[in-house]
Amino acid sequence: MSRSTLEQWRMFRAVVEHGGFAQAAEAIHKSQSSINHAVHKLQDQLDLKLLEVVGRKAQLTAAGELMLRRAGQLIDQAEQLETIAESLAQGEEAQLRVAIDEVYPQHCLAEALEQLSTEFPYTRVELVETVLSGGAERLFKGDVDLLVAGDVPQGFLGEALMDVEFIAVAHPAHALHSLGRTLNLQDLAAERQIVVRDSATGRRIDSGWLGAEQRWTVSHVATSITMISRGMGFAWLPITRIRDELTEGRLRELALERGSRRQVSLFLTYADSDKAGPATCRLGELLIEQARSDLSFD
Amino acid sequence: MSRSTLEQWRMFRAVVEHGGFAQAAEAIHKSQSSINHAVHKLQDQLDLKLLEVVGRKAQLTAAGELMLRRAGQLIDQAEQLETIAESLAQGEEAQLRVAIDEVYPQHCLAEALEQLSTEFPYTRVELVETVLSGGAERLFKGDVDLLVAGDVPQGFLGEALMDVEFIAVAHPAHALHSLGRTLNLQDLAAERQIVVRDSATGRRIDSGWLGAEQRWTVSHVATSITMISRGMGFAWLPITRIRDELTEGRLRELALERGSRRQVSLFLTYADSDKAGPATCRLGELLIEQARSDLSFD
DNA sequence: CCTATTTGTCGAAATATTCGAACGTTATCA
DNA sequence: TGATAACGTTCGAATATTTCGACAAATAGG
Structure with a gap:
């Protein structure tokens, strides 16, 4: 197996996008020879011509065109991966566990979660629909980060919803x-x-x-x-x-x-309001917001 | 931006999949310290803990779990990329251009193309539907690799379909x-x-x-x-x-x-039957096959 | 307390990447 | 036709990265 590198694909793409080894070198802040070396090495590894030099310009071969499209996806995905990592590094939660009493209006919940997913697309939420003390129990066991229930469990500080x-x-x-x-x-x-x-x-x-x-x-x-x-x-x-x-x-x-x-009455309770990450806090806000705006009918 | 490497992700995955740095090293044929170095460097680059050592075993963090799933996709895609390259290197066409007279039964064409796409999932076919001499003209200009038309252009060798x-x-x-x-x-x-x-x-x-x-x-x-x-x-x-x-x-x-x-009569003509790649040949076979089996109704 | 197992660390060697400079080719223009 | 500019390519040296082996530190199980 050939074991090509992301960096090689990036350079390959740069050459195509900027229309030449020289321009790519300019754009990428590397020397021409680096680009040349990397791309040729890539071609050698794959045993496949990606570019061909016609006149004094480099042109994509048919195979190169096909590979470029795929490689583009690969590079994008890699960059996305690092973006996610950045979010996570800044404290965004990888997952957010919520227990919500079934009494909480479902359309409010849906609205809140939808909004949350646009602001924190990478945190995956795990929802437990509970009845009465079921949520409190999960809060005690540390199974959830956020609770919406009919009362505030002993020793926690809740907020009326x-x-x-x-x-x-x-x-x-x-x-x-x-x-x-x-x-x-x-x-x-x-x-x-x-x-x-x-x-x-x-x-x-x-x-x-x-x-x-x-x-x-x-x-x-x-x-x-x-x-x-x-x-x-x-x-x-x-x-x-x-x-x-x-x-x-x-x-x-x-x-x-x-x-x-x-x-x-429904109350919102954080498992640990100090250590709660941004997504947890935001979901709390959204649930309150939705609850307030839901007064329209009753 | 952090510029993580495919190899780093591969090692990270190996550690998780084989349950430890040592086992991963064994499986990957590298030294423990290489794995250790690479994974730690990855974590430093991302500023994110992916693994945490509890006791003497390495365990995924929540963030690590999320990243691993994404990274897995990335690695798979990279390997797929190289698989495609291998196919292309062995002579499979990146694209296959066909001119087909509109008289050729469409369901035969559809069948043939569907079969082709399972055997050559990466070659993209460009279809030109022609009437009479339109296909021949494209063959002369070298615009297509394969032609199905009502006659065989001068200087080419066709096969009755x-x-x-x-x-x-x-x-x-x-x-x-x-x-x-x-x-x-x-x-x-x-x-x-x-x-x-x-x-x-x-x-x-x-x-x-x-x-x-x-x-x-x-x-x-x-x-x-x-x-x-x-x-x-x-x-x-x-x-x-x-x-x-x-x-x-x-x-x-x-x-x-x-x-x-x-x-x-319809004839099948190759632009260059010597240099025709495997996908081109296969499509020719399929078109003939379909034409033969289509005698059922007329 | 001792042992086996595993992760973490260090320096050296191996390997890969990068760069600048020189070189060859090709297009442009006078 | 010849000068010139724009490119891609090649080469050796500087630099960075990866890999490895050996050893230290931590820990679970006797």
């Missing part, structure tokens, strides 16, 4: 809607409630009223929404996640005597 | 079809004929009978087919190109007293 309203809903055709009156707890207790499992402990969420006789437990808010939309029960769901279902009539708010709506 | 039948057709609703009898030359002379211009001279095709009063001249067979299919006249068209139109009823053969069908 937004309030998410939960409302009790069921499918419009559900029995609870056909009673024609405001509902009390006994009415609810007769129907099936669908609750979301805590992603850490695997236990049911026991905060708030849970007096229903029948109860199904699912792992994801999305699953719950799907089930309720199909008339399989009722639940308190985050308004941020069921906007479409409400407007399109797949879900309707239950008329409860009280407790129809509940407020839950 | 296939016979293509031209039939006189018009749209089913065309006046010529409503006469209800076999047609004679006077009938045709009263209608508009659509002929294809020679792509070299720019003159009309004057071979065969051309007694029509009205005459339109177009540059491509495809244009002619489109026009005839819309009832704009009649023409002799290669049966290989109008199979669909005939079966789907957009074209119907004219009932002529005589001369309704004409045979044209």
Whole structure:
């Protein structure tokens, strides 16, 4: 195998781009003979004529033209590699791990991540969607750099992000809607409630009223929404996640005597706000920004 | 800018892949200290720790992991570059220029080119679709390596490829079809004929009978087919190109007293059969092969 | 505490790169 | 036709880089 060098390809390209060995030498700040030596050595190694001298100018051969295009890609990629290294050297994170409660509005998350990816194209983000204490657990274990959850874990300093309203809903055709009156707890207790499992402990969420006789437990808010939309029960769901279902009539708010709506606050917590890199900080900013601008509908 | 070397990246990868400086040295056939020196120099240049020594083993850092993936691509691309060079050095053509008469069945051409591209993925083919003497002219000028046309140019040695039948057709609703009898030359002379211009001279095709009063001249067979299919006249068209139109009823053969069908032979000619590279030869074979197997329908 | 294994360091030798200067060829212009 | 300028090529010497072997330092496992 021939083991050609990036530098050789660079010189080869320079010769073609600047139209000659002399001009290339000028542009690259090397002597003509260096360029000459390198390119000829490259040709010898490959056993392939890349350039041919016609008159007193060097011209690409057909093979040279083909190789140049490929070599160009190679050189570009190499330079890109060093650019990435530079970013990383300046402290940008290679990867960024975030745990986000499923209650956080997904379009806000998407917006924030998209913006992040334009500013930090090389940091790869690992997203963990959690429910309740699941995120806190990962923060304790040092598995994530950033957490968005319903509370701030012990010993950490969190920042209030937004309030998410939960409302009790069921499918419009559900029995609870056909009673024609405001509902009390006994009415609810007769129907099936669908609750979301805590992603850490695997236990049911026991905060708030849970007096229903029948109860199904699912792992994801999305699953719950799907089930309720199909008339399989009722639940308190985050308004941020069921906007479409409400407007399109797949879900309707239950008329409860009280407790129809509940407020839950989301907090942003850094695993280590001192050592957080620029991408981590930026994502924190973006998540806050998005949360603020999301107040438009609720 | 840091100007890292392919060799440095190769060594870095080797260390990771073989699980240590020592093992890498073994695998790469270099001394440990060379590897050590190169990798450390790379890290110094990038100002970025790629490996960290925990205990007595070298482990990838997060940044190192990211860089390794990119570097792997770089190395692979470099090796591919040299593979291509090797192919080229062994005589494979960087580009292959072919002139093919539009009469040659397009699906045969497509098949042949597809097969060629799997066997010679790096030769780029330049296709010129010609009509009559257009291809010959390009052969004389040395513009193409291979020619498929209706005759073999003076001084070249061609090989018979296939016979293509031209039939006189018009749209089913065309006046010529409503006469209800076999047609004679006077009938045709009263209608508009659509002929294809020679792509070299720019003159009309004057071979065969051309007694029509009205005459339109177009540059491509495809244009002619489109026009005839819309009832704009009649023409002799290669049966290989109008199979669909005939079966789907957009074209119907004219009932002529005589001369309704004409045979044209296609020949394959090499610009220089001695100096023809492997890809050129192979394409020739494929074109013949395809022509042979295409006899199924006519 | 000792040993085997592995990474890190140092100086010397081998190798590769770079440069300037001289040389040969080719195009341009008078 | 001949002078001249623009190039590519060649050569030897200076310089930089890579490689190696030997040894030091660190560490896991007995």
